[in-house]
Amino acid sequence: MPHLTTHEELRDRILTLAGIVESPTPFVSCYLNLQSGKASALKTMQRRANLLRRVLNGKDLDDFEESVGCIKTYINKYLLPETKGLAFFARSNFEKEFYMPLQFAVPLPDNLRIYPTPNIFNLIKLKDTYERxxxxxxxxxxxxxxxxxxxxxxxxxxxxxxxxxxxxxxxxxxxxxxxxxxxxxxxxxxxxxxxxxxxxxxxxxxxxxxxxxxxxxxxxxxxxxxxxxxxxxxxxxxxxxxSETDIIEATLSILVEQEEQESRSVVERLIHHIQTQGLAVIGAKDCLDRLQCGEVDTLIILQSYNPDPVWLCSSCNKTIETAPEFNICPNCNSTTVSAIDLREELVRQAGQKDCPVEVVEHSEALIELGGVGCLLRFRTDL
Ligand SMILES: [Zn+2]
Known part of the structure; x- marks a missing residue:
């Protein structure tokens, strides 16, 4: 039955979505802001879908059309009147079919993407922003x-x-x-x-x-x-x-403000640890390595973090900064190398381990550090 997602459910869903391994059929990750109503949200999705159709063909296009069709049907049939944000993850593949709709009482930014695994950054941000x-x-x-x-x-x-x-x-x-x-x-x-x-x-x-x-x-x-x-x-x-709605709205803004303050103090802690050679690392590569080793206490990431793509070998889990020839991993020689979205990969790794993520709205200091860092629980020499 459709219902509004709770914080506990969101945590579980993130664990599930972050654990999905890529398959030949990519995922459609759809986020919609429903504050202006269903019709406007469907129009926004249509516009973005039209753009994606231009870069898809053959079976990929068929799978995409099926996923978009499912999302539309869901919106028309099951959307609750109090829903302000919808997230829908779909993979329309005969053997590996996967559909997960999530309705929220808080808005989400409009976004429709195709990627080998579910794009969970917006869910991670939601989990970080809205504590119970x-x-x-x-x-x-x-x-x-x-x-x-x-x-x-x-x-x-x-x-x-x-x-x-x-x-x-x-x-x-x-x-x-x-x-x-x-x-x-x-x-x-x-x-x-x-x-x-x-x-x-x-x-x-x-x-x-x-x-x-x-x-x-x-x-x-x-x-x-x-x-x-x-x-x-x-x-x-x-x-x-x-009205009760107005009162709750007012308390939500207090919560969001408090969360921004918390972000600033986490960034300060990161800087302090960097200055004192304490338990912290910065930069995507070191953060990914530490996440994989389970050493991370908190992943700290700028909301606008948008680095160049890197390549990841799914056999040995090493990241490669320049496109490898013939997609062969220079570390283990396997051909399981593919370009990745670093921001997604970072939150995916964190999501798999239920590791806290602090999404920072704005911080000059964090921009100067490259946009991403980790506080560590302990450190082993890699
Ligand atoms: Zn490798």
Missing amino acids: YLVMVATKEWVRIIEVNLGATSVQAWSENPALRERVGQEWSETQYQLYHHNREESFLGDIIQILQELLDYGDHNHLIIAGDPEITACIRKVLPESLISKLMDTIPTSLRD
Whole structure:
């Protein structure tokens, strides 16, 4: 059944896609931004497909047409109204048929490519950008705790404030009410924080955002235990007029901003390790070698990283910088050499080992280092 992809599922799908070995039939990797609707996305795909048709012929063209047909059918039949981004990986081959659609509540950039293996860079970036987190929305009448998982929301807990709904003057004198109200209010907040703590622990969440009525959120902030303050990303004022969608949008921008800050600090760590001859390498070749040895703690890559193609021997896994004659590997003499997209190969290697990847939107320092580097867990002499 079509559904919105969660962060956990995305991790699994990346492992699957990164593990696919190339076969004679190339993969069609299709990414579509659906914020302007289905019709506009289909038009964008059509334009890009027309261009690809001009460089394909024979069986490759037939396979491509079949894949594009499948993607179109899927979009027309199974697209959910809340989907903002679609990724579709297709290989239409009689024996090695493979179709994987993924719908997301967050947008993806438009992209349609043909390559021997699935192009997963955009998925890797998504996984890096959108960590799961909890949002606590608090008004004077109720408190709601929502989990945001790759932009998709699910309410985890909901609680009405009984003290506030109590009527004054029937059974209670005003003083009694205030006393009652005060006590109930405190235990109400205490209960809510208890629930919040349990949800954070249970869901293994590292981030929390509090939104709502400024008076109430200030009260909550005051009684928040240290363990929760360390996870609190921000507190945002909202009013009853704000829709839940608007509130979630606002929290998503906070998350993206936080992720950019994290990127900058990871780049700083990389530079520090390079300066002190610590556990780090830079450059695609060294990064690929270390990834293959399983030594990498984090792969750090510029979003705009776009190096010249290199050649890779699939028998001995060595990269070759200039086109080898007759596609023969100078290292092991086998004929299993093919041109590769370095950016894809780097994230594919990382994806196979579930190694964290930090995609850096912009960094002059990282540009100067060539656009790619790795923090290492340990180092062996190669
Ligand atoms: Zn070789």
